[in-house]
Amino acid sequence: MSGLRYVYAVCRPFRAPLQSQLTGVAGDPPRLLNHHGLIAVVSHVPERDFAEKPLHAHLEDLDWVTATARAHQGVIDALTVVTTPLPLRLGTVFRDDSGLRTMIEEREDDFRRTLDRLEGRVEWGVKVYAEPEPEAPENGRPAQKAASGRDYLRQRRQSVRAHEDRWEQAEQFANRLHETLSAYAEDSRLHAPQNPALSGVRGRNVLNAAYLVPRAESEEFVELVDRTKGEVPGMRVELTGPWAAYSFAEEFTGATGEGER
16 A cells, blocks of 8 residues: 555554554554564555645644544554553654664664563553632632721732642642652653643643553552542542553653643
């Protein structure tokens, strides 16, 4: 079949079949290219969309990027069920199989070293949000109107102090949680807090972290996270995963922590 080669991941050979109805980027089913004992998972994609110039143009189109990222992630998720994939960057494209084989040979040592480190492990994401403060006092009565300028300044200082105390409490909780989870996990990564204007998620993101956990120990890790939920009022803990270990293969994936995971 003609077309460019879109590469999702590199992994070691595996026996379990992928989902029979699985489709990838541009609607093409993923295929396995075996070279030097490594597997590249690829689809054929049209040059009109994935040659250098049109691809750069498409990357400015949020709808196109979102659809492509979802198809890319669908293949990675399917691979994660049957093996330990090393995801490559979104939009990794080669002219033909020969170029792909050359890349594998050039980076073979890096691929093998990283796959050895990630074998049998998955990534779990944990985010902590400080919920927005209630607009009205808890007793349901409106705030007392200041009788004077002095009263107004006093109320204002109290409000600022309460606001600062809330964020300090949130950061202390996030730090304790990260220390606990990092002690359990084999490795961890702290990502930049998500921008609420971009994520559309309610609350202030005070922890955005990833944890590398052996697949066999994931149930205990999930229970550890679940026990923290509701521990501190106003804190919301969100757990996502298990994912391929994006955050622990940054050289290949370009992971930033700002994605849909």
